[in-house]
Amino acid sequence: MRELVFVKLGGSVITDKNQPETARPEVIRRLAEEVARALRAQPELRLVLGHGSGSFGHAVAQRYGTRQGVRNDAQWRGFVEVAAAAARLNRIVADTFLAAGVPVWSLQPSASAWCRDGQLMLLATTQVDQALSQKLVPLLYGDVALDDRMGGTIISTEQIFVHLARRLHPDRIILVGAVDGVFERDPTRDPTARRVPRISPATWSMVRSLVGGSHAPDVTGGMLSKVEEMIGLVQELPNLTVHLISGEREGALERALQQPEDIAVGGTLIHW
Numbered sequence: 001m002r003e004l005v006f007v008k009l010g011g012s013v014i015t016d017k018n019q020p021e022t023a024r025p026e027v028i029r030r031l032a033e034e035v036a037r038a039l040r041a042q043p044e045l046r047l048v049l050g051h052g053s054g055s056f057g058h059a060v061a062q063r064y065g066t067r068q069g070v071r072n073d074a075q076w077r078g079f080v081e082v083a084a085a086a087a088r089l090n091r092i093v094a095d096t097f098l099a100a101g102v103p104v105w106s107l108q109p110s111a112s113a114w115c116r117d118g119q120l121m122l123l124a125t126t127q128v129d130q131a132l133s134q135k136l137v138p139l140l141y142g143d144v145a146l147d148d149r150m151g152g153t154i155i156s157t158e159q160i161f162v163h164l165a166r167r168l169h170p171d172r173i174i175l176v177g178a179v180d181g182v183f184e185r186d187p188t189r190d191p192t193a194r195r196v197p198r199i200s201p202a203t204w205s206m207v208r209s210l211v212g213g214s215h216a217p218d219v220t221g222g223m224l225s226k227v228e229e230m231i232g233l234v235q236e237l238p239n240l241t242v243h244l245i246s247g248e249r250e251g252a253l254e255r256a257l258q259q260p261e262d263i264a265v266g267g268t269l270i271h272w
């Protein structure tokens, strides 16, 4: 069976998290070219792409408290504002990847997502399956979602990946962020902070006490909750490897796609 890899481009790398609605077009273009080269080198690779919202969705979501529920008219207005902001970034990402030769098909998660108390229960997978069998690259993103207890909420790309992973059993998930994996302290504040090259469910409780939260507005939880989610997922799917890498380091994504177990790629591997 052809290898199946999920790749998330974190909002903190494809946007400037400190400027409202500001994409980083040159970074998105470079990452698109890295993916295009990896696909040319391994035409059999099956890829699902996702991206975060960074300075597009998070600020609006925080203003309306969308993650915590959508109950009144003003919050429903906020709900569609968040959806629109997330989709505006998605358009930029989709067009940039298409221009680089990656055949992405943008799928709007909120068109089919349904949550219960913030947990993603349903998401259409037919389009993802079909895209993969036609050698297209389905492209999803952190979005709003209906919730049968809270009215509405926000779903992160990681939640979408967890949901899809339970059905599609990817071999690998690569999470591309602003920092090179998990560090004992915040490396943007403390340059002497050491990288944690590998984490398994057995070592996680020790590592967790060292890892901090993310520092820009992040309504979906930052690094700690991302790692926690991925630890849970490798416990469910022991053949899965999750690789956290930096999108700032040129060539890191391309290498991670082509040389999965090469620890010199940097970052942090999460595995059983």
Ligand code: IPE
Pocket: 009, 010, 011, 012, 051, 052, 053, 054, 055, 057, 058, 061, 082, 086, 141, 142, 143, 144, 154, 155, 156, 157, 158, 218, 219, 220
């Ligand atoms: C957040 O998605 C979605 C919205 C705020 C609309 P993610 O959690 O996947 O995004 P990043 O990577 O943290 O920006």
